[in-house]
Amino acid sequence: MTIGIALLGTGGIATRGFAPAVRAVAGAELVAVLSRDRARGEAFARQFDIPEVYDDLDALLRSPRVQAVIVATPDAIHEPQVIAAAAAGVHVLCEKPMTTTYAGCLRMAEAVRASGITFAMGYTLRFSAALQRVAELLQAGRLGQVRYARLLWAVKGAYGPEAWRAHRPQAHYWALSAVGTHLLDLLRWYFGEPASVGGAMVRPAYGGPNDELSTLVFDYPGRLVAELTASVLFAGGNRLELYGDAGTLVGENLFGMQAAPPTLTCNGEPVAYPPNNPFVDEVADFVQAIEARRPPRATLDDGVRNVQILEAAQQGPLSRPLPPYP
């Protein structure tokens, strides 16, 4: 059985990640693409040998070839596109974050549950062979109880102030949408649900509505404190540090498509893992989840909870002002 997949959006991740990945997965076929601009859609279709091009989502969803969509558009647009796909009975792999608001996620979740479609979240780090190896080491107790986890991912350039992530209504987060939401998902995967969130979300350079540099600190009472930092103001930060009462694990350049070589050490010793393309494994998991009617690795609940936590951080008082020094 082959699942016919349509790509919604012709941007960065559709081009670099998903179009090549769908073509590499046995049992998946790239059958359609949606673009606001027909000429751009046709150019994309020629590049990736896609038979159908649409500039109207409802028309795409009526195509008998389309059984699933990958939603690779700006965050705010995920909500109407996912709800339309669910209403049409079309399976969805939705890019992260699920959408811009928790209320929007709940509306999407209601539509997905009512439809019975398979819904997967695009938390690609869950498909990284290196980060899976880290999960295995944690599971095997190689670090003992982790007491402190620290994740840093900084990007610059591709996520500039002119792009949609910096602006409302397409995005409600900039650094946290670009990369921080992935780190939050990684913490939930490794350590489960935090009890509280603190930290800082700041906009020191451009002063727009969305965060440019965020540090979120999560309390796991009786176990550990974990922090993540996401930024669009500088490049070169791509680091994972886990400190347990029996060992230390350090990784560099493990997040995203890095030019720099990745490294991973546990207690100072290099850790081996088979290199993989996480996007290929993510699409393969989505296709297998549809066929086997089983949950995908990153679920609807992972999408909803992630945005709920981001929103709690954005709306709550993350830090207390200090009294002036006398």
Ligand SMILES: NC(=O)c1ccc[n+]([C@@H]2O[C@H](COP(=O)([O-])OP(=O)(O)OC[C@H]3O[C@@H](n4cnc5c(N)ncnc54)[C@H](OP(=O)(O)O)[C@@H]3O)[C@@H](O)[C@H]2O)c1
């Ligand atoms: N999993 C990952 O590692 C990963 C990495 C990067 C991005 N993402 C996620 O994937 C989604 C797309 O990100 P991206 O980096 O590919 O963005 P992008 O390069 O800006 O592409 C987004 C595409 O969406 C379409 N679109 C539809 N309505 C739009 C609008 N109002 N404004 C702008 N574009 C619109 C555009 O295609 P047309 O012009 O052809 O309509 C555009 O090319 C986001 O949710 C993002 O968070 C995930």
